Amino acid sequence: xxxxxxxxxxxxxxxxxxxxxxxxxxxxxxxxxxxxxxxxxxxxxxxxxxxxxxxxxxxxxxxxxxxxxxxxxxxxxxxxxxxxxxxxxxxxxxxxxxxxxxxxxxxxxxxxxxxxxxxxxxxxxxxxxxxxxxxxxxxxxxxxxxxxxxxxxxxxxxxxxxxxxxxxxxxxxxxxxxxxxxxxxxxxxxxxxxxxxxxxxxxxxxxxxxxxxxxxxxxxxxxxxxxxxxxxxxxxxxxxxxxxxxxxxxxxxxxxxxxxxxxxxxxxxxxxxxxxxxxxxxxxxxxxxxxxxxxxxxxxxxxxxxxxxxxxxxxxxxxxxxxxxxxxxxxxxxxxxxxxxxxxxxxxxxxxxxxxxxxxxxxxxxxxxxxxxxxxxxxxxxxxxxxxxxxxxxxxxxxxxxxxxxxxxxxxxxxxxxxxxxxxxxxxxxxxxxxxxxxxxxxxxxxxxxxxxxxxxxxxxxxxxxxxxxxxxxxxxxxxxxxxxxxxxxxxxxxxxxxxxxxxxxxxxxxxxxxxxxxxxxxxxxxxxxxxxxxxxxxxxxxxxxxxxxxxxxxxxxxxxxxxxxxxxxxxxxxxxxxxxxxxxxxxxxxxxxxxxxxxxxxxxxxxxxxxxxxxxxxxxxxxxxxxxxxxxxxxxxxxxxxxxxxxxxxxxxxxxxxxxxxxxxxxxxxxxxxxxxxxxxxxxxxxxxxxxxxxxxxxxxxxxxxxxxxxxxxxxxxxxxxxxxxxxxxxxxxxxxxxxxxxxxxxxxxxxxxxxxxxxxxxxxxxxxxxxxxxxxxxxxxxxxxxxxxxxxxxxxxxxxxxxxxxxxxxxxxxxxxxxxxxxxxxxxxxxxxxxxxxxxxxxxxxxxxxxxxxxxxxxxxxxxxxxxxxxxxxxxxxxxxxxxxxxxxxxxxxxxxxxxxxxxxxxxxxxxxxxxx
Numbered sequence: 056x057x058x059x060x061x062x063x064x065x066x067x068x069x070x071x072x073x074x075x076x077x078x079x080x081x082x083x084x085x086x087x088x089x090x091x092x093x094x095x096x097x098x099x100x101x102x103x104x105x106x107x108x109x110x111x112x113x114x115x116x117x118x119x120x121x122x123x124x125x126x127x128x129x130x131x132x133x134x135x136x137x138x139x140x141x142x143x144x145x146x147x148x149x150x151x152x153x154x155x156x157x158x159x160x161x162x163x164x165x166x167x168x169x170x171x172x173x174x175x176x177x178x179x180x181x182x183x184x185x186x187x188x189x190x191x192x193x194x195x196x197x198x199x200x201x202x203x204x205x206x207x208x209x210x211x212x213x214x215x216x217x218x219x220x221x222x223x224x225x226x227x228x229x230x231x232x233x234x235x236x237x238x239x240x241x242x243x244x245x246x247x248x249x250x251x252x253x254x255x256x257x258x259x260x261x262x263x264x265x266x267x268x269x270x271x272x273x274x275x276x277x278x279x280x281x282x283x284x285x286x287x288x289x290x291x292x293x294x295x296x297x298x299x300x301x302x303x304x305x306x307x308x309x310x311x312x313x314x315x316x317x318x319x320x321x322x323x324x325x326x327x328x329x330x331x332x333x334x335x336x337x338x339x340x341x342x343x344x345x346x347x348x349x350x351x352x353x354x355x356x357x358x359x360x361x362x363x364x365x366x367x368x369x370x371x372x373x374x375x376x377x378x379x380x381x382x383x384x385x386x387x388x389x390x391x392x393x394x395x396x397x398x399x400x401x402x403x404x405x406x407x408x409x410x411x412x413x414x415x416x417x418x419x420x421x422x423x424x425x426x427x428x429x430x431x432x433x434x435x436x437x438x439x440x441x442x443x444x445x446x447x448x449x450x451x452x453x454x455x456x457x458x459x460x461x462x463x464x465x466x467x468x469x470x471x472x473x474x475x476x477x478x479x480x481x482x483x484x485x486x487x488x489x490x491x492x493x494x495x496x497x498x499x500x501x502x503x504x505x506x507x508x509x510x511x512x513x514x515x516x517x518x519x520x521x522x523x524x525x526x527x528x529x530x531x532x533x534x535x536x537x538x539x540x541x542x543x544x545x546x547x548x549x550x551x552x553x554x555x556x557x558x559x560x561x562x563x564x565x566x567x568x569x570x571x572x573x574x575x576x577x578x579x580x581x582x583x584x585x586x587x588x589x590x591x592x593x594x595x596x597x598x599x600x601x602x603x604x605x606x607x608x609x610x611x612x613x614x615x616x617x618x619x620x621x622x623x624x625x626x627x628x629x630x631x632x633x634x635x636x637x638x639x640x641x642x643x644x645x646x647x648x649x650x651x652x653x654x655x656x657x658x659x660x661x662x663x664x665x666x667x668x669x670x671x672x673x674x675x676x677x678x679x680x681x682x683x684x685x686x687x688x689x690x691x692x693x694x695x696x697x698x699x700x701x702x703x704x705x706x707x708x709x710x711x712x713x714x715x716x717x718x719x720x721x722x723x724x725x726x727x728x729x730x731x732x733x734x735x736x737x738x739x740x741x742x743x744x745x746x747x748x749x750x751x752x753x754x755x756x757x758x759x760x761x762x763x764x765x766x767x768x769x770x771x772x773x774x775x776x777x778x779x780x781x782x783x784x785x786x787x788x789x790x791x792x793x794x795x796x797x798x799x800x801x802x803x804x805x806x807x808x809x810x811x812x813x814x815x816x817x818x819x820x821x822x823x824x825x826x827x828x829x830x831x832x833x834x835x836x837x838x839x840x841x842x843x844x845x846x847x848x849x850x851x852x853x854x855x856x857x858x859x860x861x862x863x864x865x866x867x868x869x870x871x872x873x874x875x876x877x878x879x880x881x882x883x884x885x886x887x888x889x890x891x892x893x894x895x896x897x898x899x900x901x902x903x904x905x906x907x908x909x910x911x912x913x914x915x916x917x918x919x920x921x922x923x924x925x926x927x928x929x930x931x932x933x934x935x936x937x938x939x940x941x942x943x944x945x946x947x948x949x950x951x952x953x954x955x956x957x958x959x960x961x962x963x964x965x966x967x968x969x970x971x972x973x974x
Contacts, residue, residue, distance in 0.1 A: 062075075062076050062077065062831075063075070063830075063831030063832060064831055064837065064838065066396075066397060066400040066838075067167065068400075069396065069399070069400060070169070070383055070400070070403070071169060071170060071383075071386070071400050071403035071404060071838070072167065072168070072169035073167070073168060073169070073400075073837070073838060074165060074166070074167045075165070075166045075167075075168075075831075075837075076164070076165050076166075077164055077165075078100035078164065078165075078166040078175070079100045079101055079146055079155075079164055081831075081835050082123070082124055082835075083120055083123060083124075083421075083835070083849075084099055084100060084835070084836070084837065085097045085098060085099050085103075085104055085120075085123060085420065085421050085853075086098050086099075086168055086171075086173050086837065087171065087411055087415065087420060087854050088171050088172075088173070088190060088191055088192040088200060089171060089192055089411070089414045089415065090192045090193065090194050090195065090378075090414075091194070091414070092195070092196050092197065092198055093108045093109070093198060094106070094107075094108055094192050094197075094198040094199065094200060094351065095107055095108065095414065095415055095419045095420075096190075096192055096200050097118070097419075097420050097421055098130070098173055098190050099123055099129075100146070100164070100166050100173075100175050101129060101145050101146040101147055101175075102129040102130035102131060102132075102145035102146075102147060102188070102190075103118065103122075103123050103124075103126065103128070103129045103130075103147075104118060104123070104129075104130075104421070105117050105118045105225075106200050106349055106351075107229075107351070107419060108198050108351050109428055110228060110229055110230070110418075110427040110428050111227070111228035111229070111230070111259060112227075112228070112270055112351055113225045113226070113227065113228070113229055114224060114225065114226065114272050114349060114350070114351050115128065115130075115222065115223060115224065115225055115349075116128045116223060116225040116232065117225070117229040117232050118421055119421055119422075119424040120421040120422045120424070122421070123421055127147070127300050127301040127302045128223045128301060129145060129147045129222075129301070130145060130190070130202060130222050130347075130349070131143055131145055131147045131220070131221045131222065131301065131302075132144040132145055132186070132188070132204045132218065132219070132220050132221070132345070132347075133148075133218070133219045133220075133221060133304075133307045134184065134186070134206060134216050134217070134218055134219075135216060135217045135218075135219070135307060135310055136182055136184065136214055136215065136216045137214075137215045137216075139181075139182055140308070141307035141308060141310075142179060142182060142184070143302075144177065144186035144188055144204050144206070145175070145177075145186075145188055146162070146164065146175075146177055147301075147302050148302050148303060149300070149302045149303040150303070152302075161179075162177055162178060162179050162180075163176075163177070163178045163180070164176070164177045164178075168837070169379060169382075169383075170379065170382035170383055170385075170386060170403075170407060171191060171192065171378070171382055171407075172189065172190070172191035172375060172378065172379060173189070173190050173191070174187060174188070174189045175187070175188045176188075178209060180209075182210070182214075183208060183209050183210020183211070183212070183214065184206060184207070184208065184209065184210070184214060184216075185206070185207040185209050186204060186205065186206055186207075187203075187204070187205040187207070188202065188203070188204050188205075189202065189203045189205075189371075189375065190202045191374075191375060191378055192378070193365070193374040193375075193377070193378050194374075194377060194378045194381035194382070195364070195374070197350065197356075197361060197364070197365075198350060198351045198352070198353075199348050199349060199350035199351075199361060199365065200349040200350075201346070201347070201348060201349075201365055201371055201374065201375075202346070202347040202349060203344055203345065203346050203347070203368065203371050204218070204220075204344065204345045204347070205342055205343070205344040205345075206218070206337065206342060206343050206344075206345075207337075207340075207341070207342040208337040208338060208339050208340060208341055208342075209340075210339060211339050212339065213336050213337065213338050213339065214336065214337045215334065215335075215336050216334070216335060216336075216337065217310075217331070217332065217333075217334045217335075218332045218335075218345060219288075219306075219307065219329065219330065219331045219332065220274065220276055220328060220329065220330040220332075220345070220347055221288070221294060221301070221304070221307075221327060221328070221329050222274050222327070222328040222329075222347070222349065223291060223301070223325070223326070223327055223328070224245075224252065224254045224272050224274060224326040224327060224328050225272075226243060226254040226256055226272040226326060227239050227242075227256055227259060227260075228259060228260070230260075231260060234260075235260055238260070239256070239260050240323065240324060240325045240326075241323045242256040242257045242258050242259075242260070242268070242323075243256050243321075243322065243323060243324060243325070243326055244256065244257060244320070244322050245289045245290070245320065245321040245322065245324070245326045246289075246319075246320050247287045247289055247315045247316065247317050247318060247319045247320070248273075248275070248317065248358060249283050249317040250275045250276060250277060250283045250284065250358075250362055250366065251273060251274050251275030251276055251284070251287075251328060251330055251348070251358075252273070252274050252287055252289045252326065252327065252328045252329065252330070253271055253272070253273050253358065254271065254272045254273075254326045255268065255269075255270070255271045255272070256268045256270075269353070269354035270351060270352065270353060270354070271351075271352040271356075271358075272326075272350075272351055272352075273328075273348065273349070273350040273351075273352060273358060273361070274328020274330065274347065274348075274349055275330075275347065275348040275349075275350065275358065275361065275362060275366065276328075276330040276332070276345060276346065276347045276348070277345070277346055277362070277366045277367060278332060278333075278343065278344070278345050278346075279343065279344035279345070279346070279367065279368035280367065280368075281366055281367040282333070283317075284330040284331055284332050285313065285331055285332065285333045286312070286313020286314075286315065286316055286331040287313055287314065287315040287316070287317075287319070287329055287330060287331060288306060288313065288314050288315070288327055288329025288331070289314070289315050289319070289321045289324075289326060289327060289329060290314070290321050290324040290325065290326065290327060291324070291325040291326070291327045292324065292325070293306070293314040294306045294314070294327050294329050296309075296311075306329075313329075313331040314329075328347075328349070330347075332345060344368045346365065346366060346367060346368055346370075346371045348361050348362070348365050348366065382407075385410065385445075386403050386406050386407055386445070387900075388444075388445045388446065388447070388900070388901070388902045388907070389406055389444055389445050389863065389867065389899070389900065389901055389902070390402075390403070390899070390900045391866065391871075391898070391899050391900075392892070392896070392897060392898035392899070392911075393890050393891075393892070393897055394889065394890060394891060394892045394893070394897075397829065398825060398829075400838070401825065401828070401829055401838050401839075402863075402866070404837070404838035404839040405839055405840055405859045405862050405863060406441065406445060406859070406863055407839070408839055408840065408854060408855070408856065408859030408860075409438045409440075409441035409442065409445075409859055409860045409863070410441075411854050411855060412430075412434060412438050412854075412855045412856070412857070412859075413430070413438055413442075415854075415855055416428055416429055416430040416431070416434070416855075417430070417431055417434060417855055420854060420855060422842075422851065422852040422853070423852065423855055429470040429471060429472055429479065430470070430471045431469060431470065431471075432460065432467055432468065432469045432470075432471065432489075432492050432495075433489070433491070433492060433495055433584070433857070434857060435457055435471055436457070436495040436496050436498070436499045437495060437499075437857040437860050437861070438857070438860055439453070439454065439499050440498075440499060440502060440860045440861070440863075440864050441859065441860040441863050441864065443499075443502055443503055443506055444863060444864065444867055444901070444902075445863075445902070446902070447902045447905055450503065451503070451507075451509060451512055451515075454499065454500065454503060454512070455512075455515055455517055455555065456517075457471070457496070458496065458517040458555055458558045459478065459517050459518050459519070459520060459542075460478040460520050461496075461519055461520060461558045461561065461562060462519060462520050462521065462524075462527075462543075463519050463521075463543055463561060463629075463631075463662040463666060464525060464526060464527050464561075464565060464659055464662060465493055465527065465561050465562050465563075465564070465565030465566060465569070466488045466492070466493075466524075466527045466528060467492050467493070467520065467562075468520050468522075469487070469489065469492070478520050478541060486524050486528040487528065487581035487582075487589075488527050488528045488580045488581050489580065489581055489582050489583060489584075489586075490566070490569075490577055490578060490579055490580045490581075490582070490583050490597055490600060491583040491584045491597070491600045491603070492562075493562030493563060493565070493566050493604075494562075494563075494566075494600060494603045494604055494607055496558070496559060496562065497559050497562075497563070497607045497610075497611060498607070500512070500513075500555065500559065501610060501614065502864075502875070504614070504875075504877065504878075505874065505875035505876055505877060505878070506875040506878075506903070507875070507878055508875075508877050508878020508879070508948055509878070510614075510617055510618055510620060510621055510877070511621060512555060513554065513555050513556040513614070513618060514554050514555070514556065514618075514621075514623070514626070515554065515555055516552040516553060516554055516555075517552060517553070517554075517555060517558065518542045518543065518550045518551065518552050519542065519543035519551060519553065519558070520541055520542070520543070521535065521539075521540075521541060521542060521543040521544070522535065522541060523535045525659065525662075525663045525664070526659045526663070527565070527569065527580065527659075528581075530659075530663075532663055532664050534664045535664065543665070543666065544665050544666075545665060545666055545667065545668030546665050546666070546667050546668055547668060549668075551629075551665075551666050551668055553628070553629055554626065554627075554628075556615070556626060557626075557628050557629060557632065559611065560611075560628065560632060560635075561632060563604060563607060563608055563611065563682075564632070564635040564636070564685075565635070565655065565658070566604050567604065567608070567635075567651075567685050567689075568635065568643075568651045568652065568654055568655040568658075569651075569652075569655055570596075570648045570651050570652065571594055571595070571596040571648065571712060571716070572594065572648050572716060574596050574598060574696060574697065574709075574712050574718070575646070575648050575651075575692060575696075576596045576597065576598045576601040576689075576692075576693070576697075576712070577596060577597055577600065577601045577604060578592075578595065578596055578597075579591050579592065579595035579596055579597045579711065579712075580592050580595075582781065583597040583599065583600045583732075584600070584732065584799075584800070585732060585769075585781070585783065585792050586792065587781045587782050587783025587784075587786070587791070587792035587793065588711065588780055588781035588783060588792075589781045589782055590714065590778055590779065590780060590781045590782060591711075591712075591713050591714035591779060591780050591781060592714070593714050594712065594713075594714050594715065594716045595711065595712055595713055595714050595779075595780065596711065596712040597710070597711060598693065598697050598708065598709055598710050598711060598712070598733060599708075599710040599711065599730070599732040599733045599735070599736050599737075600736060601689060601693065602689075602693060602708070602736040602737045602739075602740045602742045603736040603739070603740055604689070605685075605686050605689035605690050605693070605740055605742060606686070606736070606739060606740025606741065606742070607740075608682045608683070608685050608686035608689070609682075609683060609686035609687075609690075609740070609741075611682050612678075612679040612680075612682035612683040612686065613679070615675050615678050615679045615682065616675055616676070616679045617877060618675055619675060620877075623675065624674060624675060625672045625673060625674045625675060626672070626673055626675065626678065627670040627671065627672050627673075628670060628671060628673055629666055629667075629669070629670055630667060630669045630670065630671050631658065631661045631662050631666055631667065633671060633673070634654065634657065634658060635654070635655075635658060636673065636677075636678065636681045637654065637681070638680070638681045638684050638685075639673070639677055639681055645685075645688045645692075690740075690741075690742055693708065693737065693742050694742065697709045698747070699720060699721050699722070700750070701722050701727065701754070702722075703757075704750065704753075705750055705753045705754035705757055705758075706747060706750035706751065706753075706754060707720070707729055707733065707734055707750070707751050707754045707755070708720075708733045708734060708737045708742070708743070708751075709721065709733060710730040710732050710733020710734075711730065711733070711780065713777065713779040713780045714779040714780065715779050717779075719773075719780065720733065725774055726771065726772070726774060727758050727771055728770070728771055728773055729754060729755075729758045729759060729770065729771050730769065730770045730771075731755065731759055731767055731768070731769050731770065731797075731800050731801070731804055732769070732800055734751045734754075734755060734804065734807075735800060735803045735804050735807050736807075737751075738751065738804075738807035738808065738810070738811050739803070739806065739807040739810060741811075743811075745811070748808075748811045748813060749813075752808070752813060752816050755767055755804075758771050759771065761796065762823070763848060764789070764795070764796040764827070764844045764845075764846065764848050765796045765823050765824055765826065765827025765828070765834075765844050765848070766796050766801050766820055766823035766824055766827070767796065767801050767804060767820065768789070768794045768795065768796055768797075769792060769793070769794055769795055769796075769797040769800055769843075770793065770794050771794065772788045772794055787846075788846075789845065789846030790843075790845055790846060790851075791843060791851075795843040795844060795845065795846075795851075796824075796827070796843060796844040797842070797843045798824055798840050798841060798842060798843055798844075798856055798858035798862075799842070799856060799857050799858040799861065801820055801823075801824060801858070802820070802821070802824065802840075802858045802861040802862045802865060803861055804820055805817045805818075805820035805821045805865055806861060806864070806865040806869060808820065809865060809869035809870070809885060810869065812885075814885045814887065814920045814921075815887065815920075817865075817869070817885075818870070818887060818890075821862065821865065821866070821870070824840060824858075824862070827844055827848065827850075828840055828841065828850060833848040833849070834848065834849060834850040835849050835850065836849075836850035836853045837853065839853060839854060839859070840853075840856060840858050840859050840862060841853045841856065842855070842856040842858070867899065867901065869885055870884075870885055870886060870890075871884055871886065871897075871899045871910070871912075872884040872885055872886075872943075873899060873901055873903070873910060875903070876945065878904075878948045879945055879946060879947050879948050880903050880904070880945070880946040880948070880951060881943060881944070881945050881946075882910070882925065882928075882943065882944040882945075882946070882964060883942065883943040883944075884897075884912050884920075884925075884964075884966070885920055886912060886914075886920060887919060887920050888914070888917045888918060888919040888920075891912070891914050891917060894915075895913060895914040895915045895916070895917050896911055896912065896913055896914070897911070897912045897914070898910060898911040898912070900959070903951065904948050904951040904952055905952070905956060906951055906952075906954050906956065906960055907958070907959045907960065908951075908959075908960055908962055909959050909960065909961045909962065910962045910964065911961065911962070911963050911964065912964050912966055913963060913964065913965050913966060914966040916967070916968070918966065918967075918968060921969070922968060922969060923942075923966040923967060923968060923969055924942040924966065924967065924968075924969040924970070925939055925942060925943065925944045925964055925965070925966060926965045926966065926967040927964075927965040928944050928946070928962065928963070928964050928965075929962070929963045929965075930954070930960060930961070930962050930963075931954075931960055931961055932961070932963075935950070942969065944964065946962075
């Protein structure tokens with residue numbers, strides 16, 4: 056094979072467009088293409104990947120990551136030139152692969168990409184022919200991917216050529232890849248339309264049963280002037296021939312005539328979008344373009360309408376510019392200005408990732424070959440963190456709708472459908488509870504209220520989710536039947552509605568009492584954030600997320616008291632909830648796991664099938680006092696029971712107990728066991744003291760830090776499979792949840808360090824992830840953050856990761872210190888001297904209070920963090936009186952709302968020496 060040392064990608068402009076030479080020399084690369092309508096595509100530099108709208112509607116054959124190099128199925132476009140073997144404009148021919156492996160530079164290939172489009176230019180010097188292939192999904196209401204192929208004669212003599220598109224049409228559910236693959240091809244009814252090949256299966260076969268099919272799968276095409284193909288290959292076997300393959304098909308090798316004409320039909324065969332265009336001659340320097348429309352049409356949608364909208368080069372170019380403008384506009388609300396322009400552009404791709412996860416969920420990209428669509432509960436709340444920072448839309452209705460997925464036992468639906476109010480228990484209806492799920496909605500609501508000041512949101516009402524499961528999925532409600540719907544009923548038979556505050560109380564109070572017998576911390580149940588800790592559901596405990604619940608209870612108490620700003624003195628709660636506020640009437644012995652579990656069991660029985668519908672008032676002060684007492688008890692308990700130290704004075708918190716009730720972490724004869732998760736939430740929730748925080752960093756540096764993989768590993772090598780804890784430890788160490796540099800928890804570690812004023816340590820984490828991600832020779836990924844880095848440093852599972860939301864949140868709210876405080880704007884920068892440019896400036900553009908703000912920090916003395924404080928603030932070059940305190944500036948929401956809307960406002964913050972410091 057030829058040398059595969061990658062040159063790496065470079066940004067073409069500040070907007071984030073990038074260029075990568077020889078992209079085909081890196082395996083496993085793929086790019087997402089999508090629109091809000093629901094079309095989801097994945098495409099490699101050679102046109103591999105797939106196109107679909109959901110689990111049961113794949114236009115092209117579904118692929119996993121290994122299929123990207125195993126399968127011959129791709130978006131292929133063949134060119135036959137007199138005197139030469141057939142050539143693939145997308146690089147998908149056996150002859151090209153062989154030639155390229157033997158001869159460096161046989162073809163010059165360059166990829167350029169942006170939000171969300173891909174262009175690959177491939178020049179074959181011996182033929183004197185260049186092909187430029189562009190793919191994107193238009194930002195329209197149509198489920199189509201558009202593809203253009205432009206052929207240019209780069210030689211000195213005319214080229215006589217014929218072009219043929221060859222795109223396999225799968226046309227059914229991904230389930231049929233292994234389940235009745237051939238039988239379901241017998242359902243195909245394939246028609247040669249004048250402009251392409253249409254496939255409408257008669258039925259669909261999958262776990263839903265045999266149902267009439269009304270979906271049409273289409274590969275349509277025209278040349279640049281809108282002229283139709285002159286013939287077709289509608290069946291795969293006619294195209295490849297006996298002994299042929301999709302990357303060396305008989306029809307192309309032997310230059311066979313088209314197998315079908317417009318109006319012809321084929322039934323019962325694997326289909327191909329084989330479109331034969333008229334022969335043409337390209338003079339030296341001339342170009343000719345072809346446009347392909349790869350679509351999935353619902354009942355009643357018109358092929359002719361698609362052709363009218365997209366079926367010429369002029370229309371293609373128009374939609375390409377519209378789509379580029381759409382996505383650039385979507386990402387323009389938050390931008391950064393640092394001393395590193397590459398980092399600033401890279402952050403645009405990080406900011407895109409939460410949107411991609413909203414569109415794809417955690418499925419439908421080659422690495423994410425699990426699940427069947429839908430979005431996970433945790434993903435829902437974490438992705439909206441980024442939405443709150445990047446969008447000026449009112450998200451309150453969206454947030455409110457999500458609370459309808461909470462059960463009254465504190466658990467929740469774990470799969471959220473595409474329609475509002477569509478909730479499911481889990482993939483394939485598996486009754487599983489992740490113990491951390493109740494904690495995330497509060498973090499998102501807290502950010503929403505701080506950004507907007509909308510305290511009244513806590514009092515808005517929503518229904519609860521109900522299905523056949525009760526007691527946190529440990530029992531079945533035999534009285535429930537599907538006909539009553541998915542809403543919890545009150546005893547009169549009507550859906551019960553409770554406040555958002557009540558929903559969050561139910562989530563946290565049930566968690567508080569749902570303890571294990573070993574460490575008296577919260578049961579691990581099916582898993583916590585680490586999905587791989589899934590085999591300790593009897594006695595396993597998550598100390599790590601007990602810490603997060605403790606921190607939430609403390610902040611929830613403060614938020615309850617803040618309701619007094621609305622002249623509220625009390626809130627109404629379901630009568631069934633009041634026993635969980637035990638300090639108000641009959642205090643429970645929190646040191647007794649049995650007493651806690653008995654109280655919870657009684658509560659579960661009271662809400663097993665219905666609730667009474669009766670509510671009782673609770674004073675804000677009483678409610679806050681109860682929550683604060685629970686938070687304090689957890690904090691004291693974790694301090695006294697879960698702190699570990701080694702012989703060198705390094706310390707950390709134990710994060711877990713296994714299913715044998717044994718502490719997982721500590722110093723053992725076989726080696727040290729430590730997890731990063733156990734440190735993140737004890738830091739973030741202020742469980743760790745300042746000295747313990749410093750000890751945690753020293754321990755993490757000693758036992759978890761590995762610069763070769765970009766930062767801190769998720770855990771040390773436990774050296775065992777550990778079936779009493781979870782499947783993660785069956786994975787090879789250094790991969791996925793077993794000791795990989797897992798971006799999500801690493802970024803949250805950075806966030807926690809910033810919150811504890813360990814700024815240099817926090818930036819080291821963020822910078823390490825960036826350095827590893829953007830170093831293409833190591834990571835082999837496009838711009839952005841992967842889910843994790845393998846033990847070889849390769850970025851794995853790119854695009855869909857919650858780490859992007861947390862990276863963006865940490866950069867905005869902690870590094871640049873731009874955050875809300877009950878609706879006001881708080882500025883508290885934690886920038887290091889190295890993050891200011893040569894003029895001592897660092898900037899961020901954000902949306903806040905409906906105003907676009909260009910915030911610039913000026914540090915002419917290049918002072919480091921800890922040496923400067925805010926001296927003055929100007930808005931649109933006018934001095935602004937602000938509340939300056941402890942190096943922070945507080946801008947009232949009222950003052951911001953008085954700024955004219957619809958324009959960018961400049962806020963200049965002058966930094967100077969803090970008291971006791973000098974220039």
